Each structure stands twice: as C-alpha cells, then as structure tokens.
Amino acid sequence: MADKTRPTLRGSFGMCASTHWLASATAQSVLERGGNAFDAATAGAFVLHVAEPHLNGPGGDLVAVFATAAGTSPLVLAGQGHAPRAATIEHFRAEGLDHVPGAGALAAAVPGAVDSWLWLLAEFGTWELTDILAYAIDYAERGVPVVPPLARVLATVEDLFRTHWPTSYALWMPEGRVPQPHDTVVNPVYARTLRRLCAEGAGGTRTARIDAARRAWRTGFVATAVAEFAATPHRHSSGTDHAGVLSAADFADFTPSVEPPVTAEFRGVTVAKAGLWSQGPVLLQALTILDHFDDAQIDPSTAGGVHTIIEALKLAMADREAYYGHRDPADAEAVAHRLLSSRYSKERAGLIGPGASTAFRPGDIGITPYAPPLIARQPSVRAEGVGEPTVQQTGETRGDTCHIDIVDRWGNIISATPSGGWLQSSPAVPELGFALGTRLQMTWLDPAAPTRLAPGRRPRTTLSPTLLLRDGSPVAALGTPGGDQQDQWQLLYLVRTLALGMDPQEAIDAPAFHTTAMPSSFWPRTWTPGGLVIEERAGRAVIDALRDRGHDVTVSGPWSLGRLSVVTRDPHSGLLQAAANPRGAQGYAAGR
Template identity: 50%
Template sequence: MSNFTTRPEIRGTFGVATSTHWIASAVGMSILEKGGNAFDAAVATAFTLQIVEPHLNGPAGDMPAIFHSVKTGKTEVLCAQGVAPAAATVEHYTDQDLTLIPGSGLLATVVPGAFDGWLLMLRDHGTMELRDVLQPTIDYARDGHPILPRVANTIAGLAEYFAEHWPSSAEVWTPESTAPLPHSLFKNPDLAATYDRLADAKGDTREARIDAARKEWREGFVADAIFDYLKTAKVMDVSDKAHSAVLAPSDMAEWEATYEDTLTYDYHGWTVHKTHAWSQGPVLLQALAILKGIDLAAMDPNGAEFTHTVIEAMKLAYADREAYYGDPAHSDIPMEYLLSDAYNDERRKLISKEASHEQRPGRVPGFEHLADKYIERAARDFNIGPVANQEPTMSHLTEKRGDTVHLDIIDRWGNMVAATPSGGWLQSNPVIPGLGFPLNSRAQMFWLEHGLPTSLAPKRRPRTTLTPSLAEKDGTRVVFGTPGGDQQDQWQLIWFLRFVHFENELQACMDAPLFHTMHFQGSFFPREVKTAEMMIEPNVGEEVIADLRARGHVVTVAEPWTVGRLTAALREPEGMMRAAATPRLMQAYAVGR
C-alpha cells in the first residue's frame, strides 16, 4: 500500500478525537483539554454533530455506542435505539393500504433514543456537568456555524416541499423563506433554547441534574411540545399521502437507554466487539468468520481477487442478516450457530471464482423458514414511490437522503468511545414547533408482515444499520466506524482487513480505494435488491474493474473519493495514541496531541 496519505496520521499521548465534522472533533478535543474524559468529550462531540450535520442526525434520532471504561475494566454497548410505539401494529399500517413503512413522516417514527443515551453515558461514565458539555452546541445553534454545502443543498432541494407540506420545518431550515447559502452562518435559535433549558435542570448532585434533564425530555416540556404537535398533526410522507403518528406520551415516558454486553469474535489475534442483532453489527463478525479460512494476506489488498473474495463473503453474511437478525429481546436469534466454525466452514465453500447472482442465506436448523421467507421477499419488487429519505447506498447519489455521523474518542487514561448516531434528520420529519428538531424515521427498518424477527411489533427495536466497532489485541485497542447505512459494516470490514493483514497505518488503510456490494435487500425504503451490483472507487485501476466484470459482478465505478466516511482511533498499552479520518467529502477530521 502507498506510503503517501492524504493527511498525517495523528499521534500523541494526551488524547485524540475524530469525527465526521472538524468542528465536532475540535469540540471533543476542547473537552479533553479542560480535564474531561472520553465520555464527556463524546457527549459534547455528539451534540455538536447534531448542529453541524443536521441532515445526518438529530436529538430525536438513535445511537449505539461501544465503549471501554478503565474504571470498570469492561467493554460494553450503550443501546440508545428507541423501540416501536405500543400502538405500532402491522394491522394499523396495512389498514392504511401500506405495504412498506414510509421512509419519512410520522408513521416512520420510533421512540427518540439519542438524547437519553448520551445523558446516560454522561451520568454514569462522565465527570462534567451537562451544562459544560452542552454549551458548545448551544453556542453554535444560537450564534451560528458555517453551514456545509451538502446541508445547504439538501435544504434547497426540500425548500418547496417544506413550504407546502412541513411549514414548521420551513421556519427553521429556510428562515426568511430562503435556503441558506453554502458556508453561510446558520442558526437554529429554537434548538439552542431547548438545550439551554435542559442544561438548567435542577438537582442536588451532578447525576441528579442529568437525570432531571432526562425526565424533562421524557415527560416535561420536550414531551409536551412533541405531543401537543402530534395531537392534530397529519403530514405528507414518501408514500405521497398524509399520515398521523402512532407515538404516544407513554411510549416516551416509559423508555430509557440501556447497557448490554458486546458480541465478540476472534480474528487473527484480534477480539472484535460489536452490537447484537438489533443492529447489523454481527454481519462484520460473520464476514470475518467466513474469511478466516482464506489466505487474504497473500492477495493484493487493492486487487481483483481480494475485492471479489470480500464481496462474496459479505453477500453471504448480509443474506443471513436479512433472514435472521432482529431484536434479541423479542426473537430467538441463532447467533452462536451463525458464528460457529462448522457453519462458516460450509459457507466458505460457496465462494467460487464467479460472482454469485443468488440470495443465499444459510440453513439454520429450526429456522429454515426464515431463510425461505427472505429469498421470497428479496424476489419481490419493492421499488415503489419516490425515494426521498434513506441512508445512501453511495455518497454522491442524492443529498436528500439521510445518513449518519460517527465519532471515536480516546483519553489519556485509556477510556474510549466509538458511536454512530443517526436519525432525526431534517428531511425525516417536520420540525416539532418550538423545539427546533424533527422526529426520526427508523421504523422503516421493519416489515409489515408477521412472523419475522424484523416484523413491526410494539416495543420492539428496529434492526438498525448503526454499527460502531472496537477491536483489541495484546492490550492495544482500536475504535472505528463510519456512516453509510448498509455499507457501514462493509467499509469497516475492508478497512479492518487491510489494517490487520497489510498495513498497520490507520490513515493509509482509510485512503486506499473502497468498494461495497448492493446485492442484498436494502434496509431503507423502498427496500431495493440490486442483484450482483457493486460499487468501487476508480483508483483501483481499469484492469481490476475489468477483472471484476469478467467474474460476473455488475460494477458501478464511483466518482473518485466518494465511497466511505471512516474514522478510527487507537491506543497502545504504554499510552501512545493514533487517530485518522477519511478525506472523502472533505469534512471528517482527526485531532489530538
């Protein structure tokens, strides 16, 4: 791999912060400089990302984090993925002539999760007051920040829609009835006021003040504003019809973020930690289990053989995702079987010299009906209606689709956080009047048919695409992740394989050409399947692209430097730290010293 990198790999001993926007990374670093730990810094970074990337995440979105605490000695998952409302039944949706949950609007809303998750992390693992970590966010929302061209373009593209259908969004995103110009100073005074008020929550201790803010969100003025609006709101969504919400006050009042164990897999000396099957996280582990028996190190990491082999492994892992994953609190997920050596020895044999054009979920004893259901589902044509709101299969397709943000932070003590917040996009739902933010659209992950782990059901977590990572070996730990919907675990897998087998440089592995497959069923409305289709960056060279086409892959060559939005941070046992961020889209940045 090339010695040249687009930017230096950040190295230091004090702390590192990397995220998908330079302002957020700088805010995270400023918290470390003030004596805060990685958890304080992660919370401040995350709230800042809501302001500077509002087309990619918001307060009412969702958030999984994987973190390592020096104090507890444990690596855990924080699950801030809200559940389906109690009234969200399949029948409620099918009675409205829907075959898919719309990709935007009030029917697509689950319980908002991100805000409570971040406050739970701050309360239990942070050291700072809520006011101190929220102040940068309040300042940027009140006084303005230079708006990204991508955000400005997204708003411009939706300005007429907002004016006609979502007037509360028009008030926030097109003040004075015009979309903001790229790089102009953009303000969201309503959101600043919301956070200012939450930061003033009273209590006798730091923890009590944070809990008071959580309660204010769930049952106080935030919930009041949401449900005052939802009482009469009936809004247009991507189904081209207006619908009302199913979210109720009790849904918000009764839900809280939680901690759980990670799911792990050992690969070439590295233990990789992921979320459980309520997210797509285990697909990365399944892909590693398939690839473990193949000599990847003997291949060119930018060559056709490596690309083909990894794509075919991902197709197999993603077919299992679609057949078997869902909320383990509601469904029996055969994860032990899916990660077993015997199972993956058989799966590996399915990788041939040719690109597969079939959907091939594995046959898990007792669960065969789910494999059959997936094959049947994938054969249907779900390409209906306008595609207005989903995480993109490729970064440059359209700026109206929502996506995600990511952050990785490590402090001088060795605490570390990887988190992938998403949802609550400016294009997912109308802004709640007076609050300055919209609800999420995560329910579009569910199916409107019974008997699946991903069937819509009350209080069930949607099988989300959000999937941060932490890996460790001999005391070295690395946190990493990326936005990108169904591509998140694909880009992370490719980066991790290059890191493990070829090049221990975080930045070099990130700068190398990326690719992904779109062969499986997409997680976002309209749930497309693109048989044997893949995308790859052009700098692999024409020979590699021709070779892949000769093997039967349907190859789309991406625009240069458009695939993947990875960031990563690493700490060695003696305290040396490193961090990196993708140059793609020209906004992610790593800082540290």
C-alpha cells in the same frame, strides 16, 4: 506503501475523530480541559446535532460500544428507541399503507439519542451538563457553516417544506430561500431547548442535575411537545397524510440499556459489535468467513481480493435478512453463536467460487430463514456516496449518519454512531427545533419477518460502531456513516490494517467498494443481484477483471465512498493514534 492524504495522528494525551471538524474540535477541547472520553463524546455528539442536522438529530438514535479505564469488559450502549405502543401492523394497514413510509412521523421510533447520551454522561462522565451543552448551544445560537451536502438536501426538499411542512420551512429557510454552501445557519429554537434542559437540573448533585434533565426530556416538556405535534396529520413520503402515533407515554417507556457485545476473532484481534438487533454481526460473519483465506486472497487492491471480500459480504448480508432482528436475549445468543461458529463460517467460505454470485443465499442454522421480497433496484435510484444521504423530494432518505470516536489518556475509549432525526425525516417540532426520526422504515409489515413492526420492539438498525481488543485490552474504536455500507467499509479497514499491516490513515484513504446485492434497509428495500460499487481509483485492470467475473460493477467517483474514522491505543506504551476520512472534506481527527 500508498500515499496518504494526511498523517496518522500520534500522541499520548487524547485523540478524537469524527465526521465533522466542529465535533472533533469540541471533543478535543473537552479533553484539554480535563474531561474524559465520555464527556468529550457527549459534547461532540450534541454539536453534531447542529453541524450535521441532515445526518442526525435529537429526535434520532445512537449505538455505541465503549470500555472504561477501570478495565471492565466492553459494553454496548443501546440508544435505539423502540416502536411506539400504537405502531402496529394493523394500524399501518388501516392507514392504507403496505410499508412503513420513509419520511413522516408515523415512521418514528421513540427518540433514544438524547436520553442515552445523558445517561452515559451521568454514569461514566465527570462534567456538568451545562458545560457539556455549552458548545452546542453556542453553535446553535451563533451559527455553523452550511456544508455542501446539507445545502443539497435542503434544495431537494424545499418544495416539500414550503408546501407541506411549514414548520421545517420556517426553521431551515427563515429568509425564504435555501441556504447556500458556506452560508451560516442558526437554530435558536434548539438552543432554547438545551438551555431549558440545563435549567431543569438546578440544585442537588451532578448526577441528580443530569437526571432532572432526563426527566424533562422523557416525561416533561419535550415529550409533551413532540406527542402533541406528531398527532397532527401531515404529508408522508407515501404521498398521503397521516398522524404519528408517538405518545408522551412512549417517551417514558424508553430507557437506555447496556449489554455485552457480540464478538469474533480475526487475525488475533477481538472485534466487538452490537447484537442481532443491529447489523453489527454482519462484520463479524464476514471476518470469520475471510479468516479461512490467506492474506493474498483477501487483498483489496487486487481483483481476486475484492471478489472474495464481496462474496463474503453477500453471504453475511443474506443471513442478516434471514435471521437478524429483535429477539429475546437467549434466542439472540443462540442464533449469533450458530452464525459465528467455525463450522458454519467454513461452510460459507466454501461457497465462494471464482464467479460472482447473483443468488440470495442465507445459510442453514437449523431455523427457518425469512425470505424478504426481492425487488430489483433500478439504476436511477442507486445510492452511492460518502455516507451522506440520498434524499428524494418526498423526504425519503437512504444512507445517512455521523460518527465519533474518542480515546483519552487514562484509557477510556468509545465509538459511537448517532443517526436519525434528520431534518428531512419529518416536520420540525416548532417548540423544540428538531424533527423525529424514521427508523421504523427498517421494519416489515409482515408478521413472519424477524424485523417485523411491533410495539416495544427495536427496529433493526444499520448503526454499527466497532471496538477492537487485543488480549482483552481495547486497542481501537472505529466506525463510519453509510447505512448498509457501514460494516462493509469497516471490513476493508480491518483487512488492510490487521491482515496487510497498513497504518490507520493509509487504510482509510485506500480505494473503497461495497456490494448492493442485498435488500436495502431503507425503503423501497430494493437490491441489485451481483451489484458492486467501487471507486475508480481501484484501477481499470481491477474493474475490468471484476466484470469478467460477472459482477455488476458501478464505478463511483475517485473519492466517493465512506466517511470512516478511528482512534487507537497501545495499552503497553500508551501511544494513541487517530485518523479520519478526507472524502467529503468534513471529517477530521484531532489530538496530541
């Protein structure tokens, strides 16, 4: 057994794990004070807005998968907002654009995160909104330490903020300088926004108070302020100025929704994911392909295992580009069924040969596959890292998110991946203290694309939390930041734990890798045929053998890929476990 950086936490009361220690500590505090997993996750998520503002924000989105102690079937919470009414291909073309910009309010979907968290709190939580938001308000007013990646992001966009986004410059550089690592940053404007949401909910029942705050967000002062500010033309990553099209009516159009997950079996465990409007089924497809190989053939510590896993991911990612996107429920169910069928997965497994493939190979499921533009990625824009964003001076961002997992003593469990609304995504709304997201950059300005831009359509998201079940009972919740790498890094964890018997922390600590041989979900949507990024800890012998097989290998730092976290529960003994990623020195688990 490999050495671990930390122990896997074990207990029976409650477990929390996230990408930032303040969120984990907050969530555990809620559990200690009698809250359940949904109370804890909501409180932790609002703290993440303050602690990791370069990775998520109130103007962003979320996807969660959860199950209740009542024994109901797992549910997916779709907190991904849709395209505004005026976000049409024709409008973008008329603006002189051939793509959706990677930064600027024109790329904003309707913010779904805050309303979705409040819905979850009202439906499944037990706490008052004022108690939930007290943690985030305190951190926003008193400050949080600047983690080094946040300092790097702010340094990168300093000139953009100073020259073109003065409201962001005033918010994040109030002393006229870029905050340095371990400085303290405050956001009193966002604290006032949260206090105002709380004040909207005076009187009535607990649920009525939360609903009043939701109305203030969707149809009140928040929607009004966002719509008025976004309508002012400002610099986008295209280098040109545009007004956003998000309106107050668009806010009112959004409501969180829950839906059954898409599932697949691997080594006797059911893996539950969001549907084809996310990239979640990529993990399911890769698992169904790998289920046709024995354990030794998919061991990620060997060159042969890395090769097999990478080739399976290439095939799944090709299908993602060809078939995934916003579909009506009946069509989505039929497409997912074909992609996850035993016959199809066996056919795909048969395509994996001894050498690295460099072709884009979607499969044949009886419908015409979409063929995206294939633009070769230049070495200078390769994006690797621990799930932190790769940010350009224009504010264009690739690979950015945070994550939180909670399980409580009663058996409630949730895995949630909040993202979007990054401070570098668009100018800060001065009355509210946050920016809008840019999720629409994942859409194509091509009417034939399954991920085409269209009003009311969800953009296909990379957000991809996971829930595991054994014999119908939830046994684990996990996820990671990382854009296109989210399901790739989770796949390594599942292979190592379910096929090779590693414990959670050992599996998280083991060397990570991923493929870049698919069009990126983030602009400029490039790919590297045969691309494989791997931590140098994998060893020279493995890396050399992969190159011999024809892989285009980029060797990354020894602890550079992934920010995965997990909580587990044994439904028979009640044993709870948690583990979090040491990479980046931010993620921690807490529990007892």
